């Protein structure tokens with residue numbers, strides 16, 4: 611037996627899933643068919659109308675790569691949404707100076723939000739790669755303020771319990787988001803907010819994504835929005851896969867008298883197809899396991915029914 615597979619299928623008795631290039635020593639997408647994984651399918655109506663989604667990412671390329679399809683789907687199904695970017699993205703991407711890198715990524719992030727259908731951006735601008743030096747309390751307080759101000763119902767962000775995540779920007783942001791979600795509902799947390807007109811408001815639903823292994827309990831069908839997800843990724847010019855990678859690969863192969871049919875016959879098609887079929891290949895691989903075309907995996911935490919209500923429902927008898 612493949613030892614890594616053994617680990618993947620026995621820890622927590624559940625479903626573990628790898629994602630992305632961050633943890634290459636762990637087999638990716640080790641998901642077994644299991645009744646505990648809920649498949650969230652496309653909704654024809656708008657069941658989420660009136661609800662507010664906060665899509666949260668440390669860097670401009672996180673959501674587009676790992677959860678862009680689900681954000682697009684939820685917005686299509688009625689959510690209104692905001693984008694919170696926690697870092698200033700100063701360490702990654704194009705630019706002659708660090709200042710230019712920050713500006714280029716900031717512009718890309720605006721375009722990412724627009725293409726995702728998110729109406730407002732909160733840029734927190736903490737320094738890239740330095741989140742283990744950020745005060746968790748300060749970041750948490752800023753998030754609580756935004757959750758109360760915007761009356762956020764649902765967040766989508768990195769999994770604070772994802773394994774083998776090496777980037778402190780990812781795991782510190784995720785931990786602060788998780789704590790802020792419930793503390794935002796507390797009447798003694800940051801009471802000065804209430805003097806300013808805000809009210810306690812807890813976040814009730816969470817979609818957590820990860821680059822490495824995580825406990826997956828929800829697979830979201832993104833087949834209907836995959837082409838839009840490609841376009842969201844193309845907005846990341848500074849550090850994402852928006853460039854000419856597809857065209858370059860096509861030219862390289864041609865010089866060796868080879869061709870990938872999937873890349874088509876022109877550079878523009880090659881660039882799009884490169885993202886759809888190579889950069890986002892894991893979305894197709896996961897989809898195939900669940901009878902879908904393209905899918906994204908999450909650890910989902912939903913609203914909890916109060917324990918007393920459940921107890922009454924299960925045990926009360928007519929008198």
Ligand SMILES: [Zn+2]
Pocket residue numbers: 668669671672777780
């Ligand atoms: Zn990132």
